[in-house]
Amino acid sequence: MSEETTKRTDVNDLGEFGLIEHLTKDHKLVNPSSIKGIGDDAAVIDNGGLLTVISTDSLVEGIHFDLMYTPLKHLGYKSVVVSLSDICAMNAIPKQVTVSIAISNRFSVEAMDEFYEGVYAACKKYNVDLVGGDTTSSPRGFFINTTAIGQVSKEKVAYRSTAKVGDLLCVTGDLGGAYLGLQILEREKQIYLSSPEVQPDMKGNDYIIGRMLKPEARLDMIKVFEKSNLIPTSMIDISDGLASELFHISKQSGVGVWVEESGVPIKQEVEVQAIDFKIDPITCALSGGEDYELLFTVDPKDIEKVKYMPDIYIMGEIVEASAGVKLHTKGGNVHDIKAQGWKHF
Numbered sequence: 196m197s198e199e200t201t202k203r204t205d206v207n208d209l210g211e212f213g214l215i216e217h218l219t220k221d222h223k224l225v226n227p228s229s230i231k232g233i234g235d236d237a238a239v240i241d242n243g244g245l246l247t248v249i250s251t252d253s254l255v256e257g258i259h260f261d262l263m264y265t266p267l268k269h270l271g272y273k274s275v276v277v278s279l280s281d282i283c284a285m286n287a288i289p290k291q292v293t294v295s296i297a298i299s300n301r302f303s304v305e306a307m308d309e310f311y312e313g314v315y316a317a318c319k320k321y322n323v324d325l326v327g328g329d330t331t332s333s334p335r336g337f338f339i340n341t342t343a344i345g346q347v348s349k350e351k352v353a354y355r356s357t358a359k360v361g362d363l364l365c366v367t368g369d370l371g372g373a374y375l376g377l378q379i380l381e382r383e384k385q386i387y388l389s390s391p392e393v394q395p396d397m398k399g400n401d402y403i404i405g406r407m408l409k410p411e412a413r414l415d416m417i418k419v420f421e422k423s424n425l426i427p428t429s430m431i432d433i434s435d436g437l438a439s440e441l442f443h444i445s446k447q448s449g450v451g452v453w454v455e456e457s458g459v460p461i462k463q464e465v466e467v468q469a470i471d472f473k474i475d476p477i478t479c480a481l482s483g484g485e486d487y488e489l490l491f492t493v494d495p496k497d498i499e500k501v502k503y504m505p506d507i508y509i510m511g512e513i514v515e516a517s518a519g520v521k522l523h524t525k526g527g528n529v530h531d532i533k534a535q536g537w538k539h540f
């Protein structure tokens with residue numbers, strides 16, 4: 196894009212209230228539970244007799260995202276999706292979201308428009324209302340906080356602490372892709388920084404890069420559970436890597452976990468790319484992160500229900516706590532799984 200075709204409006208031209216008005220004026224509420232959205236001191240939500248679940252996430256430039264390779268629209272989309280994923284992990288349906296931003300004078304009104312395009316695309320896709328937020332300035336960089344609010348009945352809410360010995364361990368989707376997507380983006384960034392004339396080489400990696408830049412929350416699965424009358428005995432979303440989440444279930448439920456390596460869903464393109472980076476594919480699945488899939492347990496009586504659900508993989512079993520958290524490899528060995536999620540601080 197050239198200077199002449201790209202308009203740049205300084206945020207100061209609009210001021211804080213002008214910017215809020217500009218970013219939010221066309222947003223229409225769609226959920227009956229959203230009584231009052233943007234425009235008052237607080238949003239008002241009516242959840243009837245249902246439980247309200249709330250989750251909040253912060254994303255910090257330079258820690259959680261790099262604008263060198265993250266389009267602002269994707270960032271807006273992902274900011275909403277990561278908090279919706281937490282609501283889904285409670286077996287709840289997300290209904291509202293708030294988005295707070297702190298921006299430096301490096302960011303123009305047009306840049307924020309792009310970011311909000313992503314925010315609204317996610318709201319539309321997941322049928323959630325943007326009901327508020329906060330807008331402030333930062334001395335340097337871009338900070339984002341999203342809070343998601345959802346509904347679930349008392350009977351259906353799924354915690355991390357309620358897995359039982361004998362339950363089947365299941366996961367949605369496939370694992371390891373997002374971590375490799377990040378590795379590719381980082382590699383191309385380093386090449387660009389040392390020789391800007393070299394064209395980035397991302398051919399054939401759309402799926403993997405998409406897993407990093409444009410994740411989805413598995414609300415589709417929550418709806419499948421509902422339709423099949425399946426209530427997971429416990430659930431958690433995989434944001435820090437499978438290993439780390441297995442430990443959360445193990446610790447909070449007071450159980451051990453047995454994982455079959457052959458049952459861990461890893462796409463072939465992920466496997467190929469992992470080997471290219473000289474990383475064992477199972478390591479990507481266990482210790483990568485940002486996959487935003489759901490890890491859950493079900494009572495063995497429900498095996499017939501999960502066996503035929505699309506995009507769900509049974510990969511292990513809940514065992515006695517004394518058995519620990521173990522991986523049974525394809526080669527027939529048993530390894531201790533170590534919790535080494537991504538630590539961003």
Ligand code: ADP
Nearest residue numbers: 215233234235236294295296326327328329330
């Ligand atoms: P207050 O002074 O009470 O914090 P603000 O002037 O910050 O109110 O916000 C006015 C309204 O605009 C509120 O409803 C708030 O939730 C909403 N809002 C502010 N910033 C954003 C944003 N970045 N995205 C969405 N809504 C916002």
Ligand code: MG
Nearest residue numbers: 328329330331
């Ligand atoms: Mg405010």
